[in-house]
Amino acid sequence: MPSIxxxxxxxxxxxxxxxxxxxxxxxxxxxxxxxxxxxxEKIQEAIAAGQRCFGExxxxxxxxxxxxxxxxxxxxALHLIGALQTNKAEAAVQLFDVIETLDRPKLAKTLAxxxxxxxxxxxxxxxxxxxxxxxxxxxxxxxxxEFLATCRDEHGLAICGLMCLPPAGRDPVPFxxxxxxxxxxxxxxxxxxxxxxxxxxxxxxxxxxxxxxxxIFGSR
Ligand SMILES: *Cc1c(COP(=O)(O)O)cnc(C)c1O
Numbered sequence: 001m002p003s004i005x006x007x008x009x010x011x012x013x014x015x016x017x018x019x020x021x022x023x024x025x026x027x028x029x030x031x032x033x034x035x036x037x038x039x040x041e042k043i044q045e046a047i048a049a050g051q052r053c054f055g056e057x058x059x060x061x062x063x064x065x066x067x068x069x070x071x072x073x074x075x076x077a078l079h080l081i082g083a084l085q086t087n088k089a090e091a092a093v094q095l096f097d098v099i100e101t102l103d104r105p106k107l108a109k110t111l112a113x114x115x116x117x118x119x120x121x122x123x124x125x126x127x128x129x130x131x132x133x134x135x136x137x138x139x140x141x142x143x144x145x146e147f148l149a150t151c152r153d154e155h156g157l158a159i160c161g162l163m164c165l166p167p168a169g170r171d172p173v174p175f176x177x178x179x180x181x182x183x184x185x186x187x188x189x190x191x192x193x194x195x196x197x198x199x200x201x202x203x204x205x206x207x208x209x210x211x212x213x214x215x216i217f218g219s220r
Contacts, residue, residue: 005049007216018203032079034213037220040065055211057082059092090114100125100163100192103137112155123160130175131167161190172198176205
């Protein structure tokens with residue numbers, strides 16, 4: 001059995017087991033296969049194993065890899081999980097089904113303009129700088145209420161979730177719990193958190209999407 005197929009089966013099993021332990025419906029947790037830097041052949045292997053949802057961190061790389069794949073597999077869903085420059089916002093709106101990295105007011109305005117212009121409405125998650133790290137992207141937790149209001153009232157953007165990347169080298173659980181609380185407080189149904197090393201903990205804390213790269217495709 002090819003290793004990507006094997007990895008996907010193992011991860012699906014682990015997601016299901018963790019969900020049941022946490023008394024959650026496994027179907028409420030989406031596996032986003034993070035295929036950044038990996039070639040089309042590996043993505044095809046994942047598609048053959050039944051995976052339909054993928055995440056990429058660069059607009060141009062995603063365009064190059066997924067235009068052909070999508071022509072053959074119209075049911076693929078694509079998430080943007082990396083920083084989005086405003087000059088690529090329109091291309092991102094055309095390509096992605098979910099943009100997980102709305103992280104600043106200027107991008108909110110640019111995305112709103114691009115959505116009006118193209119008629120496409122990808123789902124939007126706000127990236128939260130959950131560890132309040134100066135070098136990291138994302139809205140600070142204390143500024144989230146104001147940012148959500150700006151998205152809604154000034155730009156007419158419907159935000160449906162939050163995404164975070166906890167600080168490296170620390171216990172992620174308190175950060176996952178905080179993202180969960182923030183999402184609940186604002187009635188946002190989607191919580192994207194957890195990667196290869198910590199997705200089980202994220203599921204226990206209420207993740208609705210886990211973003212897994214290395215554990216599926218190997219190291220980058
Ligand atoms: C690369 C990346 C992932 C996947 O990380 P792995 O450790 O390879 O599973 C998840 N989320 C974001 C935002 C990433 O950039």
